Amino acid sequence: MDLNNLTTSTLDLLRQHKTAVTASATVLLLSGAVPLLSRILSDYRAWYALGPNGLPLNPFGYLFQALASPFARLDTRVPAPYDVAKVSQKYGALTLQSFLPTPLSPRPGPRPEVPTFVGPQRQTTQQATPPTRAAQEAFLHAFSAANPSRIVVRPSNLEGPLFNSLWLVDDGVPVRDEIKRLHREFAHPHGEGSTHLVLSLSDAKAAIEMGWAERHRMSGVGGLMPWGFVLIYAPRDEGEMEVWKRFVLASARYALGGEEVVMP
Template sequence: MSLVSSLGLQPRLEGLVDAVARGYDAHPVLALALLPLVLVPLLLAARAYRGYLALGPGGLPNNVFGWALQASLRPFARETKSTAVYEADGTVWAFPSHGRVSFLWRADLPARSPPVPPEVPDYIAPQRQVTQVGKAPIIAAMDEFLASLADANEGLLAIKGSKLEDHASSALWILDTDAETEAANDRPLADYLQPLVKGELVHVHSEGSSHITLSLADAAKAIGAGWAQRHPLSGVKAFGLPVSYVMLYAPRDKDELEVWKNFVRASVEFTTADWAPKYQPLNLAWSR
């Protein structure tokens, strides 16, 4: 049974077609004049919907309902490439003192080349790049690195299904509870990780881009050097994404993969800075 039939829409659609036909018969010139006003928005909407489907699964359903929902969020969206927000008083006060610290101190951050960033369609979600996409071996190496970090920091980090994307996507998480008893421990999540992120630090998308939470200083560096842009809803309090939640562009080669790894290391150091040194020394897999 088709969706139209199952929802009982068949009689309504037939009635609509009949009404349009009667209107054309009564006022053919007016109907032809109004036709572009009807067709152009429909064609634009159809094109936007096809583009949405082409992005693949994400945090919203990959169907017309998901497309309509992300479109309804557009009034809340913010620009994604300015770094001025990271120096605003309101932003700084919302983060702990080490939010203004760079955790990329062990490695230089080169500018991404070429300077032209990949194309990222302006859908609210999912946020993906459609040019300069990553190759399968590089994407596999990204997932392997996240797994190596979790293995090297057992009890502190773990690989679990993403809750911000489709659950099939694996993500690196902070463990803020005892893994065996599920009891709360002395490693509370920072406030900026609470509302929506809930300890999910980084996840990798199918085309090689990734979402990650960085310090304010490192988010500004990542965007300024051309490696990233914010999520459209980052910093919007109603949705709970930190303002330093950014999309890192897909690494295109082994050198860019190393830059990406350094961002992940910086994220782990930043988000555990309050308590990780007291709990256990971090192993950031520098040999990987």
Template sequence: MASNSFSAVAARLRSHGMAMPPALHNNPRTITALAVAVALSLPTASYALKSYRGFLALGPGGMPYNPLGWAIQGLLQLIAKWDTRSPAPFGKPANQKPYEPHGTAPFLAASPLQQRRGHRPDVPGYVAPQRQVTQQGTEGARARMTAFLGQLAARNPGLVVLEPSGLEGVGTPALWLDPAVERPAYLKGIKGELAHVHPEASSHVTVSLADAEELTRKGWAERHRLSGVAGTGIPLGYVMIYAPRDDAELEVWKGVVRAGLLFVGAGAGIEVVVDVEY
């Protein structure tokens, strides 16, 4: 069979006025092995190209916006979680200990959180950036969300500040714990960053595990793929909140950010002003 394959390739080259290299001419099994290797690599190369294009389509954020960034997030797949829509991890006692004494307390508004209507948006499996590619929000919604973060910072001096995101990069405003406030252990890995909004109006917010569990269970959120993964520094309560689709959902989002702020305020022993009009 190898001889037949070799002869066919040699004949094809001769028809184009080309000669078979002597090293291959004397070793038909080598050219057969090379042909098999090339054939096997084609699907892999095709998948890699498709994956890289999908990575670029998400836009800049978190990782270098180039092949290096794509490769880094690819390596992180080895430790990343896939069950990001499961609320189960939030209720495990071993996971709760680092967030005590307030991690198991709810900070969402007293009124019951309703189930999010419809299906969840599609979120590709890249480790970073984490984005939704369906049910995206508008630029107007993103502007209102960012303005709300600014208002919270203005009303809570000494607790939080609005600065460029360290997780997403310059161009993405984020709510940070004030440098004068001692960071709780769960925020040290992300250097005190509390919340930021993405270009398609999804967002990342760190909330208590009780709130993260409810938000995930009722379809409003999912974990980052590195949330709670040892060695990454990303807290388990670091969740992606889906983009608001209307004013009612925008109010839910505001409630989530308020809850995150109340959570960190409780740990710092600082009273939080959450009644912000915007």
């Protein structure tokens, strides 16, 4: 077979039917592009519906989290997908301790739905009621007032100024490396009642095992967020509100390196 003649003949045929070839190629491209574009738009709408967060609520914010997705983890509900000895050596022996005042009982029922966006991380079912959200905000201020020399309420640096968060007072005293990386912010609730906070490896593992939490998708990735950075699900009743308060207390105790913290 003469490949040169075959190539020349093929090119001549394409030139003779240029319009038809162009139209066919366009149809093929569009047939693949339209469904892809539709999926992207649907995904963007779902992301946008989660509301304000630490990223710009526009296509640039969506694109940023989408680009981070290949590096993020999907095993957020696996209690301890890491080498405990290696990670505890990095964080220190304190991270193997529990700072919860009492052991956890299993959370009743199924977990809420949490979309797999890198950011924001929110639950779309089993959300908190307005009175519960108000109670969470009141607790943040009462908690800070009970520990004024160590804890302060400030707008979140991680989630944006619309959300209040708990910070360690910047009094010059060195803090745990995980908390330092988060600029001393250790807990912040979101508009639907879920809460990001930092727990010891022991408490984070227990919270996930008992169905109360899951990790952030960037937890443990490149040192950006500690392995104990978890999403505590929104309280659904007064009993779960008390459990939520225990998580906040445990987070503060761990952030302060084991110091005693006053519960309001």
